[in-house]
Amino acid sequence: MAYSVTINGETREIDAPGDMPLLWALRNELxxxxxxxxxxxxxxxxxxxxxxxQATRSCSLPLSAVGDKQVSTIESLGETPVGQALQQAWLxxxxxxxxxxxxxxxxxxxxxxxxxxxxxxxxIEAAMQGNICRCACxxxxxxxxxxxxxxxESANV
Amino acid sequence: xxxxxxxSRRLFLKSSAxxxxxxxxxxxxxxxxxxxxxxxxxxxxxxxTINADDTITIVGxxxxxxxxxxxxxxxxxxxxxxxxxxxxxxxxxxxxxxKYGPQLAGGSFATPMNWIPMRQAGxxxxxxxxxxxAQRWGVSVSSLATEPGRVVExxxxxxxxxxxxxxxAALMDVPDPATLKLKDQADFRIIGRAIGGVDSPKVVRGxxxxxxxxxxxxxxxxxxxxxxxxxxxxxSADLDAAKAQPGVIDAxxxxxxxxxxxxxxxxxxxxxxxxANKARAALSPQWDNGEWAEHSSAGYxxxxxxxxxAGSSDEVFAEKGDxxxxxxxxxxxxxxxxxxxxxxxxxxxxxxxxxxxxxDGTMEMWAPSQTPQGGQAAVAGYLGLExxxxxVHITRMGGGFGRRLNNDYMVQAAAIAKxxxxxxxxxxxxxxxxxxxxxxxxAGWHKLRAALNAEGKITGWADHFVTFDLGDGQFNPAVxxxxxxxxxxxxxxxxxxxxxQTAVPMGALRAPRSNAIAYxxxxxxxxxxxxxxxxxxxxxxxxxxxxxxxxPAEGFMGPQPGFSAPRLQAVTRKVMxxxxxxxxxxxxxxxxxxxxxxxxxxxxxxxxxxLDDRNNPVVHNVWAAGDVGRQIINPFGALNxxxxxxxxxxxxxxxxxxxxxxxxxxxxxxxxxxxxRMPMTPQIHVEWVLSDNDPTGLGEPALPPVIPxxxxxLFALTGKRVRSLPIDTSLFA
Numbered sequence: 001m002a003y004s005v006t007i008n009g010e011t012r013e014i015d016a017p018g019d020m021p022l023l024w025a026l027r028n029e030l031x032x033x034x035x036x037x038x039x040x041x042x043x044x045x046x047x048x049x050x051x052x053x054q055a056t057r058s059c060s061l062p063l064s065a066v067g068d069k070q071v072s073t074i075e076s077l078g079e080t081p082v083g084q085a086l087q088q089a090w091l092x093x094x095x096x097x098x099x100x101x102x103x104x105x106x107x108x109x110x111x112x113x114x115x116x117x118x119x120x121x122x123x124i125e126a127a128m129q130g131n132i133c134r135c136a137c138x139x140x141x142x143x144x145x146x147x148x149x150x151x152x153e154s155a156n157v
Numbered sequence: 158x159x160x161x162x163x164x165s166r167r168l169f170l171k172s173s174a175x176x177x178x179x180x181x182x183x184x185x186x187x188x189x190x191x192x193x194x195x196x197x198x199x200x201x202x203x204x205x206t207i208n209a210d211d212t213i214t215i216v217g218x219x220x221x222x223x224x225x226x227x228x229x230x231x232x233x234x235x236x237x238x239x240x241x242x243x244x245x246x247x248x249x250x251x252x253x254x255x256k257y258g259p260q261l262a263g264g265s266f267a268t269p270m271n272w273i274p275m276r277q278a279g280x281x282x283x284x285x286x287x288x289x290x291a292q293r294w295g296v297s298v299s300s301l302a303t304e305p306g307r308v309v310e311x312x313x314x315x316x317x318x319x320x321x322x323x324x325x326a327a328l329m330d331v332p333d334p335a336t337l338k339l340k341d342q343a344d345f346r347i348i349g350r351a352i353g354g355v356d357s358p359k360v361v362r363g364x365x366x367x368x369x370x371x372x373x374x375x376x377x378x379x380x381x382x383x384x385x386x387x388x389x390x391x392x393s394a395d396l397d398a399a400k401a402q403p404g405v406i407d408a409x410x411x412x413x414x415x416x417x418x419x420x421x422x423x424x425x426x427x428x429x430x431x432x433a434n435k436a437r438a439a440l441s442p443q444w445d446n447g448e449w450a451e452h453s454s455a456g457y458x459x460x461x462x463x464x465x466x467a468g469s470s471d472e473v474f475a476e477k478g479d480x481x482x483x484x485x486x487x488x489x490x491x492x493x494x495x496x497x498x499x500x501x502x503x504x505x506x507x508x509x510x511x512x513x514x515x516x517d518g519t520m521e522m523w524a525p526s527q528t529p530q531g532g533q534a535a536v537a538g539y540l541g542l543e544x545x546x547x548x549v550h551i552t553r554m555g556g557g558f559g560r561r562l563n564n565d566y567m568v569q570a571a572a573i574a575k576x577x578x579x580x581x582x583x584x585x586x587x588x589x590x591x592x593x594x595x596x597x598x599x600a601g602w603h604k605l606r607a608a609l610n611a612e613g614k615i616t617g618w619a620d621h622f623v624t625f626d627l628g629d630g631q632f633n634p635a636v637x638x639x640x641x642x643x644x645x646x647x648x649x650x651x652x653x654x655x656x657x658q659t660a661v662p663m664g665a666l667r668a669p670r671s672n673a674i675a676y677x678x679x680x681x682x683x684x685x686x687x688x689x690x691x692x693x694x695x696x697x698x699x700x701x702x703x704x705x706x707x708x709p710a711e712g713f714m715g716p717q718p719g720f721s722a723p724r725l726q727a728v729t730r731k732v733m734x735x736x737x738x739x740x741x742x743x744x745x746x747x748x749x750x751x752x753x754x755x756x757x758x759x760x761x762x763x764x765x766x767x768l769d770d771r772n773n774p775v776v777h778n779v780w781a782a783g784d785v786g787r788q789i790i791n792p793f794g795a796l797n798x799x800x801x802x803x804x805x806x807x808x809x810x811x812x813x814x815x816x817x818x819x820x821x822x823x824x825x826x827x828x829x830x831x832x833x834r835m836p837m838t839p840q841i842h843v844e845w846v847l848s849d850n851d852p853t854g855l856g857e858p859a860l861p862p863v864i865p866x867x868x869x870x871l872f873a874l875t876g877k878r879v880r881s882l883p884i885d886t887s888l889f890a
C-alpha cells in the first residue's frame with residue numbers, strides 16, 4: 001500500500017506494508033540511513049526521529065500510524081538553531097567514540113531542549129536515559145547538552 | 158635483536174608526482190615487510206599526498222571502531238611532516254596486507270606498532286620538502302626549518318608552502334627512514350593536542366559512513382535464521398512459505414563451514430530488511446539439537462563444584478616451590494570461590510556485511526570488521542579464491558569490543574552473495590541475533606587458596622580454575638597466565654585447571670582474560686589484605702617492593718617492555734593521592750581499590766560507592782591513574798577511552814550476564830541485557846603517570862581494575878564479599 005509521509009518538509013510516497021516500522025521505510029525504502037537500527041524494540045533510542053517535534057522511536061512506529069504528522073530526521077537536524085548548536089557542541093566536547101548511537105542521542109537532546117531550554121542535570125539524565133551509548137560517552141553527552149543550554153540561556157537574557 | 162626484527166623495523170618509502178603539481182609518498186609498513194619478505198618487493202601505495210593547493214591527504218590504514226585510530230595515526234604522520242592539521246584530510250584505506258601491514262583493531266596494539274613508522278613516514282616527506290626548498294633557493298637544508306605547512310629560511314627572508322614545493326619534492330631522493338631524526342617531544346605541535354575525530358562532523362550530520370549504511374544499485378537485504386541452540390543441525394525449513402511472504406525475493410539454506418565460523422541456517426532475501434527478517438517466522442525450522450540442548454550455565458557451575466569437590470583437575474599449569482608444605486605450615490589459610498558469567502559484546506551497530514559476487518567470480522565486500530584481513534582470507538578460503546580476488550572495503554564500525562575480531566558474518570554474507578551473482582546483498586542481524594550468536598566472554602570459576610604466615614606474608618598461592626576447552630585457536634580467551642599476579646612474588650605456587658566441553662562460541666571481549674581475572678585476583682588479594690590488617694594498595698606495594706622492571710621480551714610486534722613493578726607502584730601511589738585514600742569517605746560511602754596491568758598499560762583505580770534504599774550499588778566517584786608511556790597522543794580520545802572503559806566495567810559488574818539455558822542464550826535484547834545508561838555515570842577523575850616508555854594503547858587497560866575496585870568498595874561498605882558476578886544485591890539485604 002502507498003503512504004504519503006512528510007519527511008523533513010518534503011512529501012514522500014512510500015509503497016510498503018502499513019506495519020513496516022518508519023525506521024525501515026526511511027532506511028530501505030527512501031535510502032535515508034542516518035537514522036540507525038539498534039534494537040528494534042524501542043529500548044536503545046538509536047532510531048530516534050521527531051514526529052511533530054516529539055522524540056519518537058522510529059523502530060516502533062508503524063508507517064500506517066504516521067498519517068499527516070511531520071517527521072524530521074538527523075539529516076535535517078542542522079536546519080534548526082538548536083540542532084545546529086547541539087551538533088557543534090558534540091564536536092566541541094568530542095562526544096563520540098564509535099558514533100553509531102549519536103544520531104538518536106542528538107535527536108533526543110534536541111527534543112529535550114526544544115521542550116525545556118534550561119534543563120537541570122537531573123532533567124538531562126531523565127530525558128536521555130532511554131538512549132544507550134555502548135561506548136558510554138555519557139559524561140560528554142551530558143556536558144554537550146548542558147553547554148548548549150547555558151549558551152541558549154545567556155542568549156535569551 | 159634478530160634479523161627478522163630489524164627487518165620489521167624498516168619502513169619502505171617511494172615518492173611520485175601527483176597531477177596538478179602535487180607530491181605523494183608511498184610507504185610499506187614494517188609488518189608488511191615482515192609478512193612479505195619472502196614474496197619479493199611489496200606493492201607501494203600513496204600514503205601521504207601533498208597537493209599544490211596545500212591540502213594534504215593521509216591514509217588511515219586501520220579499522221575505526223570508535224577507538225579513534227583514524228584520527229590518531231594520521232596525527233603521528235602530520236606531526237613529523239609538520240603539517241597544518243586543518244589542511245589534513247584522512248581517507249580510509251581498503252584492506253591490503255602487502256601495502257599496509259596488519260590492519261587490526263584489537264589488543265590495543267595500534268599505538269605501539271605505529272608510533273615509530275608512522276612518524277618516520279611523515280618525517281621522510283618533510284625531509285623531501287626541505288630538500289626541494291634547499292635546491293630551489295640554492296641554500297643548505299640546515300639553513301631551513303618548517304612551520305606548520307611551510308618551509309622557512311631560518312634567516313627569515315624566504316618561505317614557501319608545502320603545496321608550492323610539492324612538485325619539486327616529488328623529484329627528491331627518498332631518505333632512508335632510519336637516518337631521519339624524529340622530533341623531540343618538546344617540539345610536538347599536533348601530538349598531545351586534543352583533536353576531535355576526523356569523521357565526527359559526518360556523524361553529527363547523519364551521513365552514511367557505517368557498514369550497515371552501505372547502499373549499492375540493485376542491492377537486496379538478507380536476514381539469517383540459525384538455531385538458537387549452539388551446535389544444532391537443521392532438519393527442515395519451509396522455504397516456500399518464506400518465499401511467499403511480502404517482499405521476499407528468495408530463501409535458501411546455507412551449509413555450515415566450521416573452519417571459517419559459518420553456521421548452518423537459512424538466508425531470507427527481500428527488498429527491505431524488515432520484510433526479510435519478518436519472513437523468518439514462516440520458515441518454521443526444525444533443528445536437531447543433539448546433546449547440546451542439555452547444556453546450561455547452571456550445569457557448568459555445578460560441574461565446577463564437582464571438579465573442586467573431587468579435587469582433581471586436567472592439568473597443573475604453574476607450579477613453584479612446595480605449595481602443599483606451605484599450606485600445611487601456614488598460620489592462616491584463606492579459601493574462596495569466585496565466578497563470573499558469559500558476556501556478550503552488544504556493539505550498537507548489529508553485525509552486518511555487504512557482499513557482491515561479480516559475474517567474473519571475484520568478490521567485493523563492504524565489511525565492518527576489526528580484522529578485515531582475516532575476513533578477506535576466510536572468505537577467499539571459503540570461496541576457493543585468492544585473497545587478492547576478494548576486495549574488502551573497510552567501513553566505520555558502530556563499536557567492536559572484540560566481537561568483530563570474528564568474521565563469521567562476513568563469511569555468511571559471502572555465502573549468501575555467492576548464490577546471487579551480480580546482486581549486492583546487505584546482510585543484517587537483528588539485535589536478538591547479535592545477542593544470541595556472539596563469541597562470548599567465557600564464564601569461569603576459580604577456587605583460590607592463600608597461605609599466610611604469622612607475619613601476614615603470603616607463603617603459598619593456589620587456584621583451581623574451571624574453564625572451557627576451546628581447542629588450539631589463535632587466541633584463547635578462556636585461559637589464565639601461569640604468572641598471573643602475584644605468582645611471581647610468592648615462593649610456593651600451584652595453579653591447576655579443569656576444562657569443560659561446550660558448543661558455546663567464545664572470543665575476545667575488550668581486555669580479554671583480564672576483564673575477568675582482574676576481578677578474581679584483586680578481590681582475593683583484598684581478602685588477604687583485610688585478613689592481615691592492611692589495605693589492598695599497601696599489600697600491592699609490599700608485594701612489589703624493591704622489584705625491578707623486567708627486561709624486554711619478544712611480543713606480537715617485536716620486543717616490548719617487560720612488566721615493571723615500579724610503574725605499578727607509581728600508579729598505585731598516584732591514585733591513593735588523587736582519591737585521598739587515607740581519609741575515610743563521607744558517611745554511607747566506602748572506597749575500594751583495584752590495579753591491573755594489561756595491554757602494556759598500568760591502571761590503578763579507586764571506586765567510591767554507596768547503596769541506595771533498595772540495596773543497589775551506586776558509584777559516585779572513580780579515580781583512575783594510568784601509565785601508558787611518556788606521551789598521551791590525543792588527550793580527547795585517550796580520556797574518552799578511559800571514561801568509557803570505566804562505565805563499561807561498572808555495567809558488567811552490576812548487571813550484565815549471558816546465561817545458557819537449554820543449550821541456547823536466554824538473553825535476547827537490551828531489556829534483559831541492560832547496558833549502562835546515563836544515570837549510572839559516576840564522576841570520573843583521570844590522571845596520567847608519564848613514564849619514559851614509548852606510548853601504548855588505551856582501548857582496554859582501564860577496564861579490568863574498576864570491577865574489583867567496585868566490589869572491594871562494597872566489601873568496605875557492607876562487610877559482604879562479592880564472589881560472583883554480576884553483583885547480587887540480595888547479598889546486602
